[in-house]
Amino acid sequence: MNEFIFLLDLLGIIAFAASGALVAGKHNMDLFGGLVLAFVTGIGGGTMRDAILGVPVFWLAQPHYLWACLAGFLIVYGAVWKFQSAPKATINFLDAVGLGVFTVLGAQKTLALGHNEAVAIIMGMLTGCGGGMIRDVLANQVPMVLSRKRLYATASLAGGLAFVVLASLSQSIAMAIGFLIVLIIRIGALFRDWRLPFFPVLK
Amino acid sequence: MNEFIFLLDLLGIIAFAASGALVAGKHNMDLFGGLVLAFVTGIGGGTMRDAILGVPVFWLAQPHYLWACLAGFLIVYGAVWKFQSAPKATINFLDAVGLGVFTVLGAQKTLALGHNEAVAIIMGMLTGCGGGMIRDVLANQVPMVLSRKRLYATASLAGGLAFVVLASLSQSIAMAIGFLIVLIIRIGALFRDWRLPFFPVLK
Amino acid sequence: MNEFIFLLDLLGIIAFAASGALVAGKHNMDLFGGLVLAFVTGIGGGTMRDAILGVPVFWLAQPHYLWACLAGFLIVYGAVWKFQSAPKATINFLDAVGLGVFTVLGAQKTLALGHNEAVAIIMGMLTGCGGGMIRDVLANQVPMVLSRKRLYATASLAGGLAFVVLASLSQSIAMAIGFLIVLIIRIGALFRDWRLPFFPVLK
Numbered sequence: 001m002n003e004f005i006f007l008l009d010l011l012g013i014i015a016f017a018a019s020g021a022l023v024a025g026k027h028n029m030d031l032f033g034g035l036v037l038a039f040v041t042g043i044g045g046g047t048m049r050d051a052i053l054g055v056p057v058f059w060l061a062q063p064h065y066l067w068a069c070l071a072g073f074l075i076v077y078g079a080v081w082k083f084q085s086a087p088k089a090t091i092n093f094l095d096a097v098g099l100g101v102f103t104v105l106g107a108q109k110t111l112a113l114g115h116n117e118a119v120a121i122i123m124g125m126l127t128g129c130g131g132g133m134i135r136d137v138l139a140n141q142v143p144m145v146l147s148r149k150r151l152y153a154t155a156s157l158a159g160g161l162a163f164v165v166l167a168s169l170s171q172s173i174a175m176a177i178g179f180l181i182v183l184i185i186r187i188g189a190l191f192r193d194w195r196l197p198f199f200p201v202l203k
Numbered sequence: 204m205n206e207f208i209f210l211l212d213l214l215g216i217i218a219f220a221a222s223g224a225l226v227a228g229k230h231n232m233d234l235f236g237g238l239v240l241a242f243v244t245g246i247g248g249g250t251m252r253d254a255i256l257g258v259p260v261f262w263l264a265q266p267h268y269l270w271a272c273l274a275g276f277l278i279v280y281g282a283v284w285k286f287q288s289a290p291k292a293t294i295n296f297l298d299a300v301g302l303g304v305f306t307v308l309g310a311q312k313t314l315a316l317g318h319n320e321a322v323a324i325i326m327g328m329l330t331g332c333g334g335g336m337i338r339d340v341l342a343n344q345v346p347m348v349l350s351r352k353r354l355y356a357t358a359s360l361a362g363g364l365a366f367v368v369l370a371s372l373s374q375s376i377a378m379a380i381g382f383l384i385v386l387i388i389r390i391g392a393l394f395r396d397w398r399l400p401f402f403p404v405l406k
Numbered sequence: 407m408n409e410f411i412f413l414l415d416l417l418g419i420i421a422f423a424a425s426g427a428l429v430a431g432k433h434n435m436d437l438f439g440g441l442v443l444a445f446v447t448g449i450g451g452g453t454m455r456d457a458i459l460g461v462p463v464f465w466l467a468q469p470h471y472l473w474a475c476l477a478g479f480l481i482v483y484g485a486v487w488k489f490q491s492a493p494k495a496t497i498n499f500l501d502a503v504g505l506g507v508f509t510v511l512g513a514q515k516t517l518a519l520g521h522n523e524a525v526a527i528i529m530g531m532l533t534g535c536g537g538g539m540i541r542d543v544l545a546n547q548v549p550m551v552l553s554r555k556r557l558y559a560t561a562s563l564a565g566g567l568a569f570v571v572l573a574s575l576s577q578s579i580a581m582a583i584g585f586l587i588v589l590i591i592r593i594g595a596l597f598r599d600w601r602l603p604f605f606p607v608l609k
Contacts, residue, residue, distance in 0.1 A: 024552070027552070029552050029553070030560075030601065031560075032557070032558070032560040032563065033552040033556075033558070033559060035559065036531075036535070036551055036552065036559045037552060039528070047458060051457050051458060052250060052254060053260075054260070056460055057458050057459075057460070059525075060458070060459070063522065063524050066528065118266050118269060119266070119269075122242070122269065125239075129239070133341065137340055137343075137543055138548070138549055139552065140546070140548045141343065142230070142343045143341055145236065145239055146236040146239065146342065147236070150236075151233070151235075152235070153235035153236060153238065154233075154235040195233065255453060255466070256466070257462055257463070319469065321469050321472060322465075322472075328442075340543055340544065343546070345433070345545065345546045346544055348439065349435050349439040349442065349544055350435070353436065353439075354436070355439070356438035356439060357436075357437075357438040360438065
């Protein structure tokens, strides 16, 4: 079980860090600006989660999380160097993987600390959406979670809800299903144009 | 006394959450984007306050705060659905109510924890201005607290100062007066164009 | 030793607070908007550091840090009032001093708390870059740390690395050298156009 969580965690961090590095590339930042954005995106959501839950921040005692951020950065940097371009969907796909992983991990950690289900779902959304929110705010663009036509918070909410409902049966199955729900909703939103009603436009 | 604080708290959260939902409407976000902005605005300032003070974050153990955010969102959503528009002043008025409530509650909680008056005034400003700052940064606009012609931080400072000075007499009267001072200054700034000297323009 | 840290700390806070006030002037904010930006820039990085490290936030018990923010603000305000303009390089220079001071102080505090060197370097970068990041995000501009042609994170990383390597010999010499490395790299970047390879541009 713990190995499962550990591997998921690394996967999510690498995916988010890679998305941060790609956003840096899109905005033509220098190398270390890209590195900063990769780290902030990779560990930002979990850092906010732990600070709010009042527990030790996860990467302080475990340096391998920092190496995972570096790995995500280097993978992107190498790929960009070789191909000189990145398909437009890459950022969104990496972001969807990170969103799914951190939604279920955030909810799982919150439940494990003894908080109730509503808090677990909120903390799952915060962990999942937080890193990408910081990334987008730093790059001076409206965060994906708030942009229209994206089913971003919706995906995270649905995945967190599924995890919380199923968690009493089997944590690892609940995490896998929660993750897949987030991923499928996001991919449907991106490639099939699934959407929610907009908020009525105000003038 | 505690009921008084409790009711004020709910009022502030509902007002701030409603202002977040309205900003989402103005930027034409989807439904869940609006929900996210409502929650972040409603509980953002108090979350920052508690994280900095090193005390348990207020909404973790008390889910009714989360319901208050939902209520603020639903009220706005229903009203917007019905009237298809919102008077321009509504966001500013709701924001002023939230600013007043959280300024005095932030200062009150900080004093109750044994910190000195200067820290209480600063934490009142942070609690009052914090949620709105996060809301505006996420919506990619300069926070109201920093925009010119608004007497925003000024209002919060004046209300916090009044509360701290009067708190030794009667907490509830001090809170009511502090709240009213914030509200009056903000409304004067918005509708009567009260203002401070600008910072000299630099080139 | 403690006096040395204390003086450095005040210097860094005054420099950062002054840079915040100047950014407020550049964006033509009102007086209290400028004051808010001065405080947030002056104590923002250290506040994030302490919240993440799980230790009491440094300015809660020691009000002189708040007075240092006020001093930075007043110095800028007086100078701007007198000269009606500020050389373009002033913000960058003040920011470089703050970056150097907080990089070494952040790394020093983290080491002193028993964390390992990698964490100390990251926390040095966070403390150094954090206040300026919040300042720039609030003023709705891309943070300096992410903009191209600036060697910003690079300078902080180099200074933090030097401090961590030399800290076992003499803390005060290590801090002085770390600070000078940050300052020299930033000044070289600003006035001599030193730079890193950019991230390849993506379309």
